[in-house]
Amino acid sequence: MKLFNKDITQTSTAALPADQQGPIRIKGLNHWFGSGEARKQALFDIDLTIERGSLVILMGASGSGKTTLLTLAGCLRDVQDGSVQLLGQELNGADENVLVACRRRLGFIFQAHNLHESLTAMQNVRMGLDVHGPQARKDWKAPASHLLNLVGLGDRLDYLPGNLSGGQKQRVAVARALVGNPDVVFADEPTAALDKESGHQVVSLLKRLGTERNTTTLMVTHDNKVLEMADRIITMEEGRIVKDELPHR
Amino acid sequence: MTALLTKLLGRLPIGWLQLKHNKSRLAAAIAGVAFANILIFMQLGFLGALVETTKLPYRPMVADILISASDANTLSDGSNVARQRLYQALAVPGVADASPFYLGKFDWQRDNGTTVNFQVFGIDPTKQIFKDPEVDKARAQLQLLDTALLDRSARNIEPELAASIDGGTPHRFEANGRTLSAVRTFSIGAGFEADGYLIVSDQTFLQMYPQRTAGAPTHILVTVEPGVSPQTIVQNLRSAIPEKDIIIRTVEEAAAADEAYQTTERPVGVIFGFGVIIGVLVGLIIVYQVLSTDVADHLREYATLKAVGYKQSFFLSIVFEEAIILAIFGFIPGVLFALGLYDVLTSATGLPVEMTGIRAVAVLFGTSAMCLISGAIATRRLAGANPADLF
Numbered sequence: 001m002k003l004f005n006k007d008i009t010q011t012s013t014a015a016l017p018a019d020q021q022g023p024i025r026i027k028g029l030n031h032w033f034g035s036g037e038a039r040k041q042a043l044f045d046i047d048l049t050i051e052r053g054s055l056v057i058l059m060g061a062s063g064s065g066k067t068t069l070l071t072l073a074g075c076l077r078d079v080q081d082g083s084v085q086l087l088g089q090e091l092n093g094a095d096e097n098v099l100v101a102c103r104r105r106l107g108f109i110f111q112a113h114n115l116h117e118s119l120t121a122m123q124n125v126r127m128g129l130d131v132h133g134p135q136a137r138k139d140w141k142a143p144a145s146h147l148l149n150l151v152g153l154g155d156r157l158d159y160l161p162g163n164l165s166g167g168q169k170q171r172v173a174v175a176r177a178l179v180g181n182p183d184v185v186f187a188d189e190p191t192a193a194l195d196k197e198s199g200h201q202v203v204s205l206l207k208r209l210g211t212e213r214n215t216t217t218l219m220v221t222h223d224n225k226v227l228e229m230a231d232r233i234i235t236m237e238e239g240r241i242v243k244d245e246l247p248h249r
Numbered sequence: 250m251t252a253l254l255t256k257l258l259g260r261l262p263i264g265w266l267q268l269k270h271n272k273s274r275l276a277a278a279i280a281g282v283a284f285a286n287i288l289i290f291m292q293l294g295f296l297g298a299l300v301e302t303t304k305l306p307y308r309p310m311v312a313d314i315l316i317s318a319s320d321a322n323t324l325s326d327g328s329n330v331a332r333q334r335l336y337q338a339l340a341v342p343g344v345a346d347a348s349p350f351y352l353g354k355f356d357w358q359r360d361n362g363t364t365v366n367f368q369v370f371g372i373d374p375t376k377q378i379f380k381d382p383e384v385d386k387a388r389a390q391l392q393l394l395d396t397a398l399l400d401r402s403a404r405n406i407e408p409e410l411a412a413s414i415d416g417g418t419p420h421r422f423e424a425n426g427r428t429l430s431a432v433r434t435f436s437i438g439a440g441f442e443a444d445g446y447l448i449v450s451d452q453t454f455l456q457m458y459p460q461r462t463a464g465a466p467t468h469i470l471v472t473v474e475p476g477v478s479p480q481t482i483v484q485n486l487r488s489a490i491p492e493k494d495i496i497i498r499t500v501e502e503a504a505a506a507d508e509a510y511q512t513t514e515r516p517v518g519v520i521f522g523f524g525v526i527i528g529v530l531v532g533l534i535i536v537y538q539v540l541s542t543d544v545a546d547h548l549r550e551y552a553t554l555k556a557v558g559y560k561q562s563f564f565l566s567i568v569f570e571e572a573i574i575l576a577i578f579g580f581i582p583g584v585l586f587a588l589g590l591y592d593v594l595t596s597a598t599g600l601p602v603e604m605t606g607i608r609a610v611a612v613l614f615g616t617s618a619m620c621l622i623s624g625a626i627a628t629r630r631l632a633g634a635n636p637a638d639l640f
Binding site: 071074076077100101102103104106107108110112114115116117118119123126127128130131134137160177180 | 260266267547559636
């Protein structure tokens with residue numbers, strides 16, 4: 001599969017200004033779930049700064065708080081206590097409009113592909129562009145087909161998800177997340193549905209985006225095969241960061 | 250269709266693509282909306298026929314003003330009016346003429362086993378009471394006792410019988426113990442209260458209904474002098490005859506009051522009106538069920554799009570897009586089917602169940618509103634599309 005011998009910068013739409021000091025800066029972050037006696041703390045006093053263009057892997061056992069951290073940093077959950085600055089914007093207390101504006105600068109890759117079954121691969125990828133306004137809606141074909149080519153689906157542009165394999169669907173979802181030229185990509189087990197080679201290629205693509213476009217990636221994974229590509233590996237246990245290290249190369 | 254909608258909406262027509270993708274659900278939804286449309290059309294058809302047939306007997310009247318008993322809610326309801334009012338009316342300046350108008354009912358048991366329920370009009374044959382030239386020409390014949398004019402548009406009146414009467418062969422039949430001769434026909438048509446109408450002279454009427462007296466007609470028909478406003482004469486008559494036992498209205502006002510009473514007070518009108526509401530409710534439930542299931546089925550996809558910055562209004566527009574598509578696609582078979590049913594009903598009952606442009610457009614807009622309301626309710630589920638749950 002020819003994934004990495006193409007110019008990914010062609011996918012760029014309007015470049016969005018990114019924070020100079022680090023797109024994700026977290027200080028004293030605490031988070032709880034439930035209320036009353038059932039209230040349970042999920043995150044304890046998290047401090048974390050992630051540099052621009054880096055590929056950071058979050059690891060930890062189930063329930064360790066990594067997904068909570070990911071959703072808080074990705075403006076998908078309200079910050080209860082502490083500070084989360086995303087692309088220079090404080091999320092604690094931010095209103096819905098601010099959160100929506102922030103989200104438009106992000107790319108999300110979920111464990112499940114969540115593609116619209118009624119839309120073709122091209123149309124699904126287009127959905128990642130249309131949110132950026134009329135110009136993006138007008139000029140969607142070239143970047144959408146380019147991204148699908150990048151993830152190896154150049155010959156499946158007009159396929160409906162029902163006619164694609166699980167791995168192919170996940171690659172369409174990756175293309176959808178990246179087509180809007182995001183400043184930060186949040187990925188939750190993006191390689192879980194992929195075979196070894198495809199998984200490696202997707203993470204390589206994210207890594208290359210970091211190098212060439214300064215795209216920052218925060219990725220939750222249990223896939224040991226991709227750890228060596230990370231710039232940082234953060235390990236969480238019971239709501240706390242217990243290890244923050246460089247990968248063994 | 251996809252290209253057209255893309256142009257119209259300025260975005261990918263996700264609602265249409267989702268509906269199209271699940272063809273069996275789309276077919277069921279269209280059938281459901283069409284069914285609701287048919288229900289609404291049928292009830293409106295009945296209601297329209299009720300309104301139309303209520304007005305039918307008023308239309309051919311030459312009179313401008315009707316003096317009726319105060320409890321006369323419709324043309325045939327209520328007490329009688331003292332003939333004295335007729336003379337009082339004649340004394341009012343601007344009144345050209347006043348005539349007694351008698352109303353009765355009679356069931357014609359025919360030799361072929363059918364029954365025709367007639368509304369009988371007893372009129373003064375020396376005066377022009379109806380605009381219909383056929384009735385006017387037959388006034389001289391009506392002066393003969395026991396002659397009648399027969400409504401050829403009445404239910405169960407064969408065209409051959411009407412042709413034979415108009416051809417000069419009077420048709421004799423028994424009516425309330427007398428033998429009447431139908432010497433000519435006219436046309437008003439069947440309604441909800443009667444199968445048709447029979448016109449006789451006041452003298453024949455009083456023979457047919459011996460309990461009725463010449464001194465108490467059902468209504469008094471008043472015509473005003475040329476160039477005089479009937480409304481002014483109504484006011485003058487009310488001043489001249491202030492007694493509370495009568496109501497004085499123009500014929501148009503009386504017809505409108507009759508229509509209002511038939512549609513809002515009589516059970517039949519209320520039932521038809523209620524039927525329209527039931528049709529709308531059925532449509533609401535069907536469309537809500539379809540849209541709400543569709544939203545539930547795509548919650549994860551919507552949550553994914555929410556995560557990348559699509560606003561709630563975008564998802565609402567998808568649901569509303571689906572609602573409008575269902576409204577239009579369901580309306581087309583609904584209106585076509587209703588047209589067929591209207592034809593069947595008109596032939597079977599003789600009632601004027603007709604499709605009007607205004608009704609069709611009103612139902613289309615009503616269906617669209619119904620689908621939009623269903624869509625609006627269904628979108629409550631969208632609030633549950635929390636992108637955080639996707640991780």
